[in-house]
Amino acid sequence: MKIIITGASKGIGRGIAVELARHGHSLGLLARSKDVLAELSESIKQPGAPCYYAACDLRSPEATNTAIEELIAELGGIDALINNAGLVIRKDIFELPVDEWNAMIETNVNGLFYATRTVLPHLKQQGSGHIINISSISGRLPLPGGSGYAASKYAVTGFSESLFFEVRDHGIKVTTIFPGSVGSDSHSDGTETETSWKIRPEEVGAACQSVLATSPSNCISRVEIRPLRKPDCTQPKTRTT
Numbered sequence: 001m002k003i004i005i006t007g008a009s010k011g012i013g014r015g016i017a018v019e020l021a022r023h024g025h026s027l028g029l030l031a032r033s034k035d036v037l038a039e040l041s042e043s044i045k046q047p048g049a050p051c052y053y054a055a056c057d058l059r060s061p062e063a064t065n066t067a068i069e070e071l072i073a074e075l076g077g078i079d080a081l082i083n084n085a086g087l088v089i090r091k092d093i094f095e096l097p098v099d100e101w102n103a104m105i106e107t108n109v110n111g112l113f114y115a116t117r118t119v120l121p122h123l124k125q126q127g128s129g130h131i132i133n134i135s136s137i138s139g140r141l142p143l144p145g146g147s148g149y150a151a152s153k154y155a156v157t158g159f160s161e162s163l164f165f166e167v168r169d170h171g172i173k174v175t176t177i178f179p180g181s182v183g184s185d186s187h188s189d190g191t192e193t194e195t196s197w198k199i200r201p202e203e204v205g206a207a208c209q210s211v212l213a214t215s216p217s218n219c220i221s222r223v224e225i226r227p228l229r230k231p232d233c234t235q236p237k238t239r240t241t
C-alpha cells in the first residue's frame with residue numbers, strides 16, 4: 001500500500017512508520033523536522049518499498065496541501081492517510097495560556113482536517129482508500145489536568161466518526177484509534193520506570209497494520225488500545241488511561 005503518515009518524526013508516528021515499513025508498504029512521511037525525517041526514511045526504506053518525506057507545518061492549509069500532493073506524486077498515488085501528528089499539552093484551565101490552546105486546536109484539529117481534505121479527492125476518484133485518525137482515550141473520556149488537550153481530541157473523535165458516514169458510500173474506510181498511555185516524547189518524564197509499562201509506539205503501528213489489512217468489504221471503525229500491566233508491581237502507580 002501507499003501510505004502517508006503525519007507526525008512521523010518521533011513518538012507514535014515514528015513507531016507507525018517503522019512497523020508499516022517492516023510490512024513492505026511504500027511510505028510518505030510528514031512532520032516539521034526535515035533532517036529527522038530524512039534520517040528515518042533512509043533507515044526504514046526497503047527494496048521495492050520506497051520511503052519519501054516532506055517537511056511542513058500542518059497548521060498551514062497551503063503548506064499541508066503542497067506537501068501532501070508532493071508525496072502523492074512521488075508515491076504514484078495514495079491508499080491510506082494516517083493522521084497522527086498532535087501536540088500534547090497537559091495543563092488545566094488555570095495554567096493553559098491562549099497561545100497553547102490555539103496551538104493544540106490548530107495542530108490536532110485543523111491540521112488533521114487540512115490533510116484529510118487534500119487526500120479525499122484522490123480516494124473518492126479511485127473509489128477506495130483508508131483514513132486512520134489517531135484520537136486518544138482523552139478523546140472519549142475526561143482528562144482532569146488536560147481539558148484543552150481533551151477538547152482537541154474529542155474534536156478529532158467527532159470529526160473522524162462523522163467522516164466515516166460521509167465517505168463510506170465512496171468505498172473509503174475511516175478508523176478512529178484511541179490509544180491509552182503510549183511511551184513517546186510527549187508522554188514521558190524521561191525515566192525508564194515511567195515509560196516501561198506504557199504501550200510502545202510500534203504497537204500502535206501494529207494496530208494500524210491490522211486495520212489496513214481488513215477486506216475491502218468491511219471497516220474496523222474504532223480501536224481502543226491500552227497497556228496491559230506494569231511489569232514492576234512493587235511500585236504501584238495511579239493509572240487513569
Ligand SMILES: NC(=O)c1ccc[n+]([C@@H]2O[C@H](COP(=O)([O-])OP(=O)(O)OC[C@H]3O[C@@H](n4cnc5c(N)ncnc54)[C@H](OP(=O)(O)O)[C@@H]3O)[C@@H](O)[C@H]2O)c1
Nearest residue numbers: 007009010011012031032033058085086136182184186187
Ligand atoms: N503519547 C500518548 O500517550 C498518546 C496517547 C493517545 C494519543 N496520542 C496521540 O498520538 C499522537 C502522537 O503523539 P506522540 O505522543 O507521539 O507525540 P510526539 O512524540 O510529541 O510526536 C508528535 C509528532 O507530531 C509532529 N507535529 C507536531 N506539531 C506539528 C505541526 N504543526 N506540523 C507537523 N507536524 C507536527 C511532530 O513532529 P515535528 O516536531 O518534527 O513537527 C511529531 O512527529 C497525537 O495526536 C497524540 O494526541 C498520544
